[in-house]
Amino acid sequence: MLADTEICVFDAYGTLYDFGSAVARHRSAIGSSAESLTEMWRSKQIQYTWLRNSMGAYAKFWQVTGEALDYCLAAHGLSDRSIREALMTAYLALEPFPEVPATLAALKRSGMRLAILSNGNPEMLEPMVAASPVSDAFEAILSVESVGVFKPDAKVYRLVEARCGVKPGKVCFLSSNCWDAHGAAHFGFPTVWVNRGGAPDDGLPGTLAAQVKDLSQLPSLLGVS
């Protein structure tokens, strides 16, 4: 299935770009609850996107990210506005995970096409990619913004064929978010779950094609190394 891949389509946050390390830089300002805060933030942020999908109430990911952070700061009794600003700013300048630049370079050398498909709105996504060392790797940076609904709605995954002209069966989709991986697999993409945290597989629809620990295993998985 993966041997037919024409294009690798990556989730951005948590898959290519490292949210945790950016936030870690602000650990001293946040104090002892830094880890709990950032874990809750990511969790609430994603939950709010699912809830807005069910409510038919799309809003830009940037807004949802801020609303989730406000909840988490309140839950942790943190009212210092400078922490909010620092964390939101950190979200705009994430770095790729260590193995990402070499992996993308190897795939490019083999002629593989590469794209991003993200919940992020273009105003937050495109500057982050442009400022990162892999800015030239992607032929398309696809945002859910154009369909007004978040993952794992099928309208999001359909953007790949609409914009890149590749049938779902020839796409290799990669996400570190298990629910995104299942959503993509349920839609019809051969999908690799980048299980960076070694979590159990979620009990969700969609059968995963493979599971890797990080992206360094991808070229050999696709037979292009």
Next chain:
Amino acid sequence: MLADTEICVFDAYGTLYDFGSAVARHRSAIGSSAESLTEMWRSKQIQYTWLRNSMGAYAKFWQVTGEALDYCLAAHGLSDRSIREALMTAYLALEPFPEVPATLAALKRSGMRLAILSNGNPEMLEPMVAASPVSDAFEAILSVESVGVFKPDAKVYRLVEARCGVKPGKVCFLSSNCWDAHGAAHFGFPTVWVNRGGAPDDGLPGTLAAQVKDLSQLPSLLGVS
């Protein structure tokens, strides 16, 4: 707004019926991770419903509840099948929270109409209500099953007018789940959040009419005590 109420519509799990106390009876069998397990179970269960909504992949709440439990048992390294069976069985025989019988009786005496609107499928919901001391209180036990999608999709909240013939503005909706309360408020129900845990308000669409600590405050809130 609440003064116009013709019918009070309650969420079931966590609002009328106490999930935590039922699971607590099995604490000794589960061991030290009992609290963490049950918290994760409820969280995953609800997340799976939101994800299935986005994927267009409805399944009975009973199935989703079991899939969530399987994830949580794996995440906690628990492989004893008797624990799974005990917890699933516990879910079928939950007790109402202590203040519920007297509250519902007071509302009934005042002529208030009462109903349940739940994610639960009828096979799990109806026996639980029938076996509980408030079995006669409700004119309708409405399940998402008939619309094939979970809360907070508007199709679920529309069931109240369709089945009970009451316009949304004359419904008082009650949920201990903040996201359900926001979903109902966004739909158009005057909504009271039963904030049993004293949590911060979620940053979600929909404006809540009121917030109470438990249901004992409801009759006076509606002016019927």
